[in-house]
Each structure stands twice: as C-alpha cells, then as structure tokens.
Amino acid sequence: MKLEEDSMADIESSFEFSSSLTSSSLPPPRTRIFKIIVIGDSGVGKTCLTYRFCAGKFPDKTEATIGVDFREKVIEIDGEKIKVQLWDTAGQERFRKSMVQHYYRNVHAVVFVYDVTNAASFRSLPSWIEECRQHALGQEVPRILVGNKCDLRHAAQVSTDVAQQFADAHSMPLFETSAKNPYGNDSGQNNSDHVEAIFMTVAHKLKSQKPLMLSQPPCGSGDTVTLRRQDEEDRGTWGCGCWRS
Numbered sequence: 001m002k003l004e005e006d007s008m009a010d011i012e013s014s015f016e017f018s019s020s021l022t023s024s025s026l027p028p029p030r031t032r033i034f035k036i037i038v039i040g041d042s043g044v045g046k047t048c049l050t051y052r053f054c055a056g057k058f059p060d061k062t063e064a065t066i067g068v069d070f071r072e073k074v075i076e077i078d079g080e081k082i083k084v085q086l087w088d089t090a091g092q093e094r095f096r097k098s099m100v101q102h103y104y105r106n107v108h109a110v111v112f113v114y115d116v117t118n119a120a121s122f123r124s125l126p127s128w129i130e131e132c133r134q135h136a137l138g139q140e141v142p143r144i145l146v147g148n149k150c151d152l153r154h155a156a157q158v159s160t161d162v163a164q165q166f167a168d169a170h171s172m173p174l175f176e177t178s179a180k181n182p183y184g185n186d187s188g189q190n191n192s193d194h195v196e197a198i199f200m201t202v203a204h205k206l207k208s209q210k211p212l213m214l215s216q217p218p219c220g221s222g223d224t225v226t227l228r229r230q231d232e233e234d235r236g237t238w239g240c241g242c243w244r245s
C-alpha cells in the first residue's frame with residue numbers, strides 16, 4: 001500500500017494501545033502494533049524483504065519505492081496476536097525527503113539493510129545510523145542489520161567477518177539472508193524461511209521488552225481494569241537492543 005503524506009496521521013494514530021475489560025462485557029483486547037522501519041540504500045532489497053515476510057513470496061517485479069510502502073502481518077506469540085507493521089522506506093534521497101520525519105515517529109525497531117553484492121551499500125550504513133540519531137531514536141530501540149542477496153554468494157563484496165565486526169561495534173545482531181531464496185538452499189524445500197525468522201525474532205524481542213501490564217484501577221472505578229503496554233508506563237527504560245539469533 002502506498003502512503004500519501006496526509007494519510008500518515010490516521011495510521012500513526014493507530015499506534016496507541018489501550019483496552020478496557022469489565023466483568024459485564026469482555027471485549028477482546030485490541031491487537032498491539034509493532035512499527036518496524038526498514039532502511040538502507042536504494043536497490044538493497046527492502047521492498048523484496050518486506051514483501052517476502054508479509055506475502056510469503058518474492059515479488060514478480062519491483063520499482064523504486066517512493067516515500068514509503070506499508071505492509072503488515074498479524075502474527076501470534078504466546079497466544080497474543082500482534083500486528084507487525086513494516087515501513088518499507090525509499091532508499092533514494094529524492095523519494096524520501098518529505099517523509100523522513102514520519103518514518104521515525106513512534107518507531108519500535110529499525111532494520112538496516114545492505115546488499116552483500118554491493119560494498120557501497122555497506123559503506124552507507126553509518127549515514128543511515130546517523131539519520132536515526134538525528135531523529136532522536138534512543139539506544140533503547142532495537143536495531144538489526146540484514147545483509148541481503150546471499151543467493152548471489154559468488155558476487156559477494158561484503159564478507160561476513162567485516163559485517164559482523166560492524167554489527168558488533170554498533171551492538172546489533174547480524175543476519176545474512178536472501179529475499180529471493182530465504183531457505184538457504186537451491187531447492188527451497190525442507191528448510192525454514194529465514195526472512196520470516198528474522199522479522200519474527202524482532203517481534204519476539206519487542207514482545208519480551210514490552211510486556212502487557214495490568215494497572216490497578218483508581219478507587220471508585222468499579223471493576224474496570226486497564227491494560228497498558230509497559231513502555232507507556234516507563235518509556236525509555238529498555239535495555240540495550242543487542243541480541244543474537
């Protein structure tokens with residue numbers, strides 16, 4: 001789905017989570033939304049990776065993303081339904097200028113993508129990290145590094161060792177994968193989908209860092225109980241966003 005700038009406010013307003021339970025009526029809790037932005041140079045495969053996760057296949061054809069494309073998938077972790085909302089951002093500067101501030105608002109996690117066959121896309125990573133810093137993204141927001149197009153191993157320009165050193169220096173886990181063949185073999189059979197595993201790992205991380213908490217109702221509020229996300233109670237107290245697959 002393409003997003004126009006004036007439709008952003010509607011989407012952004014859906015990030016709030018709050019739900020009430022009463023003994024007389026028990027509406028199902030609203031689905032939590034985890035907003036994950038995917039950034040990196042143009043052509044590294046951000047659209048293909050997000051499409052692969054949400055649609056389960058490699059797209060027939062892609063064009064350079066303009067502004068942002070927005071994809072989502074509802075997953076279930078430990079019995080809780082969670083909406084993973086992926087913001088597939090434009091890599092080309094001219095297509096992202098007016099939208100950048102929207103990308104970073106209320107973001108829960110960041111996925112940095114480079115193309116293992118394109119050293120320049122790896123060298124650009126510090127500038128993407130700097131953009132995050134300029135938009136006041138706190139260290140508590142988990143970040144991961146994804147080297148895409150590993151199906152083209154023969155053409156690789158970025159070694160795993162170098163990428164791992166960079167990831168370690170920035171306290172990020174590194175994943176190498178392919179949106180085209182995320183199974184790690186030629187047949188595409190009998191192996192789990194690595195792209196799926198990457199985004200699921202992020203979702204698990206977010207869920208474990210943002211447990212639901214039951215708040216005590218204020219005196220006189222009857223039997224209403226309010227569910228809140230922990231980060232609404234103590235925003236900014238996440239630990240380091242460093243974890244390994």
Ligand SMILES: Nc1nc2c(ncn2[C@@H]2O[C@H](COP(=O)(O)OP(=O)(O)OP(=O)(O)O)[C@@H](O)[C@H]2O)c(=O)[nH]1
Pocket residue numbers: 040041042043044045046047048049062063064065066089090091092148149150151152177178179180181
């Ligand atoms: N071989 C191979 N090609 C890929 C893979 N992922 C993406 N591509 C190709 O790389 C090209 C660019 O992919 P996109 O997903 O459009 O790249 P992007 O990062 O979204 O680019 P922008 O929208 O311009 O920022 C397309 O021709 C894809 O088919 C992959 O894992 N393996």
Ligand SMILES: [Mg+2]
Pocket residue numbers: 046047048063064065088089090091
């Ligand atoms: Mg794209």
